[in-house]
Amino acid sequence: MRSKPPVDKAHPDLTIGPDGHAVLAANPGLIIAAAIIDHQRVPPARVTPGRTVEYGMYLANIAGCTHCHGPSLKGGLQLGAPGTPPSTDLTSTGPMAQWTEAQFAMAVQGGVRPEGTGINPFMPWKDYRFMTADEVGAIFDYIRAQH
Ligand code: HEC
Structure with a gap:
């Protein structure tokens, strides 16, 4: 955002239609997200990018691994539509314990x-194609260091 020049123009007043009022009445936090933010919370320390376990933990969190595979990456969560497989245990007790x-x-x-079977696309591997080898390596190191 900071790379773009500032724009000087008046914005129209915010108006909320009938649908918006209904949603707002049902769940104020849904629209006014700022209202549910804990403003006292201390922001996390900046993590230096690199091939480190610390950066791997950071990536596992922001890339969603811990969301779908659980905070301890033990898997078993069924988050997708019915029929979506549960997330896999990524730790030493799961199938990838022996993977390189x-x-x-x-x-x-x-x-x-490794055995050639395809992974369900609910697991967003198509998005992870864009991670660098160091990023994937840092996540790998983090998983191996934890469990
Ligand atoms: C949106 C949910 C979601 C996210 C985000 C996610 N996964 Fe998954 N992952 C899954 C599901 C569900 C499976 C099981 C797919 C299957 O059985 O075909 C899976 C499978 C896997 C597998 C294959 C293991 C096996 O033998 O089945 C690996 C490895 C894996 N995930 C690693 C990761 C890593 C690392 C990240 C973060 C960079 C991540 N996943 C993020 C849902 C997710």
């Missing part, structure tokens, strides 16, 4: 397990 880093990268970024 290259096999992990192939699964996370190519959607294929």
Whole structure:
């Protein structure tokens, strides 16, 4: 945003239609997200990008791994539409305990397990294609360091 020049113009007043009023009445936090933010909360310290376990933990959180595979990455969460497989246990008790880093990268970024089976596209491997080798490696190191 800071790379763009500022714009000087008046914005129209905010108006909320009947649908908006109904949604707002049912759940104020849904629209006024700022109202539910904890403004006293201290922002997390900046994590230096690099091939570190610390950065891997940061990436596992912001890339959603912990959302779908659970905070401890033990899997078993069924978050998609009915029929979506539950998330896999990524720790030492799961199927990828013996995988190499290259096999992990192939699964996370190519959607294929070492034995050649495809991973359900609910697991957003298509988006993870754009991560760098160091980013995937940092996540791999984090998973191995934790469990
Ligand atoms: C939107 C939910 C979601 C997110 C986000 C997500 N996963 Fe998954 N992941 C899944 C599901 C569901 C499966 C099981 C797919 C299947 O069984 O075909 C899976 C499978 C996997 C597998 C394959 C393991 C196996 O043998 O089945 C790996 C590895 C994996 N995820 C790693 C990750 C990593 C690393 C991240 C973060 C960079 C991540 N996932 C983010 C839902 C997710």
